[in-house]
Amino acid sequence: MAKKTQVSPALTAFGFAGLLVVLLPVVALLSRVPWSNLAAQLTSESSINAIRVSLVTSILAALISVVLGVPLAWYLARGPAAITKWLRPIVISPLVMPPTVAGLALLTLMGRNGLLGKFIYEQTGWAMPFTMAAVVLTGVFVGMPFLVLVVEAVFRQLPIELEEAAQTLGANPSKVFWRISFPLARGGVISGLVLAWARALGEFGATLTFAGSLPGVTRTLPMEVYVAMEVDPASAYSISAMLVVIAITVVFLLRSNLIKAFNGK
Numbered sequence: 001m002a003k004k005t006q007v008s009p010a011l012t013a014f015g016f017a018g019l020l021v022v023l024l025p026v027v028a029l030l031s032r033v034p035w036s037n038l039a040a041q042l043t044s045e046s047s048i049n050a051i052r053v054s055l056v057t058s059i060l061a062a063l064i065s066v067v068l069g070v071p072l073a074w075y076l077a078r079g080p081a082a083i084t085k086w087l088r089p090i091v092i093s094p095l096v097m098p099p100t101v102a103g104l105a106l107l108t109l110m111g112r113n114g115l116l117g118k119f120i121y122e123q124t125g126w127a128m129p130f131t132m133a134a135v136v137l138t139g140v141f142v143g144m145p146f147l148v149l150v151v152e153a154v155f156r157q158l159p160i161e162l163e164e165a166a167q168t169l170g171a172n173p174s175k176v177f178w179r180i181s182f183p184l185a186r187g188g189v190i191s192g193l194v195l196a197w198a199r200a201l202g203e204f205g206a207t208l209t210f211a212g213s214l215p216g217v218t219r220t221l222p223m224e225v226y227v228a229m230e231v232d233p234a235s236a237y238s239i240s241a242m243l244v245v246i247a248i249t250v251v252f253l254l255r256s257n258l259i260k261a262f263n264g265k
Helices: 009-031 035-042 045-078 081-095 099-110 117-124 132-157 160-168 173-184 186-202 205-211 221-231 233-263
Strands: none
Touching: 009 233, 035 045, 035 233, 045 081, 045 132, 045 173, 045 186, 045 221, 045 233, 081 132, 099 117, 099 132, 099 205, 132 186, 132 205, 132 233, 160 173, 173 186, 186 233, 205 221, 221 233
16 A cells, blocks of 8 residues: 655644635634524515525526536537637636626626617516526526536546547447446536535625625525625524635535545546
């Protein structure tokens, strides 16, 4: 059995210092949660409305992300490199885009005077901003890149020989994808789906810019935290604790799949 590489005490100290930068804010937040009154805070009318809006919109955004993101990830993994090398940075750019810029981009696309929104409004009289549909679209915009990143990595690790053999036997590209590639990548797709859902659930800045904060319509859990900080800090800490637990749980459950996706092991 190969010996494990030893870590120097100095590097260990710096590593634990980095850990504390992440850990201490979470501990500080959890220390302010009114645990004895947690259930009452999470079941108030405003909290229930925010939970309902968040669950509905984030689940829809995650499902749409799968429908659109899996084919996109497949194309990035198997498409011509001359094209995909330019498309990939665009697809994953929302990961590093400032949230308010993302919201403004969606507003200029789908607003009443937007690139597409103007045409829709003139034809139907309906505008997307400040509706639940706007929250869903925002969730797709910020969440789908996570799914694409994970699923493309999984697709790239699949044995291409199986796909080539199936094509040699007469299977068309669609059948190769659905019968061979997709089943083999199912674990990665599930991981990407959960990540997209968690990202959509936690979005704040882009949603606020594009969809606003209308109670029961577009006010999600992160917005409820922001509003509650001014009028009911106990509720804000309670909702924040729930979101922290969700975030940690998601990463904990997906840790093995994510390591496999990016390391190929």
